[in-house]
Amino acid sequence: MNAKRVDKIATGVINVIAGIIVLILAGLLGYILVRGVPHISWHFLTSPAKAFQAGGGIGIQLFNSFYLLVLAMLISVPISLGAGIYLSEYAGKGRIVEIVRTAIEILSSLPSVVVGLFGFLLFVIQFKFGFSIISGALALTMFNLPLLTRSIEDSLEQVAFSQREAGLSLGLSRWETVIHVVIPEALPGIISGMILGAGRVFGEAAALIYTAGQSAPALNFADWNPFDIQSPLSPMRPAETLAVHIWKINAEGIQPDASAVSAGASAVLIIVVLLFNFLARRVGTFIYRKMTAA
Amino acid sequence: MEEDKIRAAMLRKSRAARIEQRGRAISFACIALIVLVVVAIFYFVASKGLATFYQNKVNLWDFLSKTSWSPSTTGPHGKPEVGALPMIIGSFGVTFLAAIVATPFAIGAALFMTEIATKWGAKILQPVIDLLVGIPSVVYGFIGLSVVVPAIRNVFGGTGFGILAGTFVLFIMILPTVTSMTVDAIHAVPSYYRSASAALGATRWQTTSRVVLRAAVPGILTGIVFGMARAFGEALAVQMVIGNAAMLPKDLISPASTLTSVLTSGIGNTVMGSLENNALWSLALILLLMSLAFNLVIRWIGKRGALK
Numbered sequence: 001m002n003a004k005r006v007d008k009i010a011t012g013v014i015n016v017i018a019g020i021i022v023l024i025l026a027g028l029l030g031y032i033l034v035r036g037v038p039h040i041s042w043h044f045l046t047s048p049a050k051a052f053q054a055g056g057g058i059g060i061q062l063f064n065s066f067y068l069l070v071l072a073m074l075i076s077v078p079i080s081l082g083a084g085i086y087l088s089e090y091a092g093k094g095r096i097v098e099i100v101r102t103a104i105e106i107l108s109s110l111p112s113v114v115v116g117l118f119g120f121l122l123f124v125i126q127f128k129f130g131f132s133i134i135s136g137a138l139a140l141t142m143f144n145l146p147l148l149t150r151s152i153e154d155s156l157e158q159v160a161f162s163q164r165e166a167g168l169s170l171g172l173s174r175w176e177t178v179i180h181v182v183i184p185e186a187l188p189g190i191i192s193g194m195i196l197g198a199g200r201v202f203g204e205a206a207a208l209i210y211t212a213g214q215s216a217p218a219l220n221f222a223d224w225n226p227f228d229i230q231s232p233l234s235p236m237r238p239a240e241t242l243a244v245h246i247w248k249i250n251a252e253g254i255q256p257d258a259s260a261v262s263a264g265a266s267a268v269l270i271i272v273v274l275l276f277n278f279l280a281r282r283v284g285t286f287i288y289r290k291m292t293a294a
Numbered sequence: 295m296e297e298d299k300i301r302a303a304m305l306r307k308s309r310a311a312r313i314e315q316r317g318r319a320i321s322f323a324c325i326a327l328i329v330l331v332v333v334a335i336f337y338f339v340a341s342k343g344l345a346t347f348y349q350n351k352v353n354l355w356d357f358l359s360k361t362s363w364s365p366s367t368t369g370p371h372g373k374p375e376v377g378a379l380p381m382i383i384g385s386f387g388v389t390f391l392a393a394i395v396a397t398p399f400a401i402g403a404a405l406f407m408t409e410i411a412t413k414w415g416a417k418i419l420q421p422v423i424d425l426l427v428g429i430p431s432v433v434y435g436f437i438g439l440s441v442v443v444p445a446i447r448n449v450f451g452g453t454g455f456g457i458l459a460g461t462f463v464l465f466i467m468i469l470p471t472v473t474s475m476t477v478d479a480i481h482a483v484p485s486y487y488r489s490a491s492a493a494l495g496a497t498r499w500q501t502t503s504r505v506v507l508r509a510a511v512p513g514i515l516t517g518i519v520f521g522m523a524r525a526f527g528e529a530l531a532v533q534m535v536i537g538n539a540a541m542l543p544k545d546l547i548s549p550a551s552t553l554t555s556v557l558t559s560g561i562g563n564t565v566m567g568s569l570e571n572n573a574l575w576s577l578a579l580i581l582l583l584m585s586l587a588f589n590l591v592i593r594w595i596g597k598r599g600a601l602k
Contacts, residue, residue: 111527203430
């Protein structure tokens with residue numbers, strides 16, 4: 001065979017592979033949306049799940065997912081902001097810094113089920129938080145920290161060094177330069193990273209099964225006192241999230257309409273995650289434009 | 295008197311210096327906290343996982359090589375059976391098979407995006423890949439359960455649950471990771487390599503296969519190992535389609551189990567501190583060590599690749 005023929009064949013094969021991948025994704029999304037979207041209704045999104053009958057909703061699970069997400073972000077954003085600042089502004093290139101970076105890398109590559117089990121051991125059992133939102137939020141924080149730290153560090157390092165020099169030459173300390181000059185400049189990147197992280201956290205289930213628990217007790221949505229166990233805001237109640245719910249009904253599947261419920265819940269999950277991805281792209285540029293008048 | 299005041303003022307830290315010190319301390323505390331978390335994870339999981347061998351006197355080699363797993367009942371030797379080999383084989387099996395299937399697809403897709411249809415690739419395939427990364431793993435598990443398992447049941451018979459179904463689900467899960475890292479690796483190949491090859495009269499495929507891919511090997515390998523690390527640690531999606539039978543898989547379509555699947559379904563049903571529970575923590579320890587090993591391999595590839 002001559003070289004030109006081989007070239008044509010190889011090109012053909014690669015085109016076919018690319019086509020197959022697009023088909024797989026189209027099939028995946030199509031399957032979930034076609035099966036799931038018809039099941040989504042106001043009733044489905046707001047009513048509580050049913051254990052043994054058809055017609056259950058995902059209202060409490062949906063609320064739990066968002067509440068856990070907010071709590072996890074509230075804990076992890078300040079910590080990873082501090083860690084990102086340290087890595088990009090203060091850490092040099094020493095041996096210890098190298099070890100710290102390795103530790104963060106290892107944390108980011110740990111299987112989420114291991115993170116969940118550690119959370120179970122430490123928060124649920126040692127600290128006696130039980131299966132609760134706070135245990136879940138802390139587990140999600142550990143899961144989220146390394147990625148958020150790295151994305152914040154990257155965003156900070158993108159800021160030109162001349163910006164820092166300008167700040168320092170005005171007599172600001174390094175910390176003040178970071179807070180008043182570098183972070184505002186890096187904000188679009190930081191926020192994009194946060195939203196992407198939120199998307200990942202929202203779909204996470206393995207880290208939550210043994211921390212936030214697998215049950216969603218009925219909530220009293222008229223009671224907003226966080227210290228009542230029935231209140232939606234109570235951090236000490238067990239909280240099954242949407243992703244855990246999908247796993248649970250498929251693993252145990254007592255409901256007669258388990259597959260329809262999981263299709264609907266999967267569709268909701270995917271739509272929210274896609275929304276996060278879309279926002280991550282748009283919000284960053286929007287904020288940048290607002291702040292710089294560019 | 296006057297001199298003392300000046301002296302004190304000179305020696306006192308300025309406001310800016312105090313702010314600086316405090317800021318530095320706060321950010322250092324954050325990074326220390328993350329390192330502490332990593333150390334704590336290793337300490338807790340290791341102390342629990344090793345208890346099987348120290349407290350319950352299980353032989354480490356038996357644990358790794360025996361094939362019968364029923365920690366709650368006593369076996370013929372008067373000891374509980376804790377042979378983790380079926381799970382270890384299951385985990386490595388789905389991981390390697392998924393990586394083997396995903397690699398040609400990932401390289402093909404990456405070449406399509408970088409060498410053949412750069413415009414199209416960037417417009418269609420790139421967002422597709424980004425979307426796939428974002429889909430939560432339970433959704434993959436659900437699709438595996440409702441599409442892949444019945445399909446395998448129809449084609450090959452049996453229950454449909456097993457290593458083949460697990461492989462298929464993991465293949466789709468790691469494909470985007472491997473693809474996007476392969477794309478990065480190919481992008482990093484300097485364009486004058488291509489020009490030089492084209493100037494010698496090579497066709498596009500000759501340039502691609504003999505120059506571009508060759509130069510991108512370390513990056514592609516890193517991507518594959520990353521994908522394998524993800525596949526090895528994936529829990530729920532696999533647990534939903536693998537069948538969860540803790541025995542040595544006869545073939546690819548009979549129910550099997552992985553380290554993660556046994557962990558997710560078992561740890562809630564055992565009593566803390568009992569042998570059953572400790573044995574599960576030992577599985578978690580294997581997972582932890584393997585994720586460390588994947589990390590080391592990635593570093594090693596990075597170092598080897600950087601030298602060239």
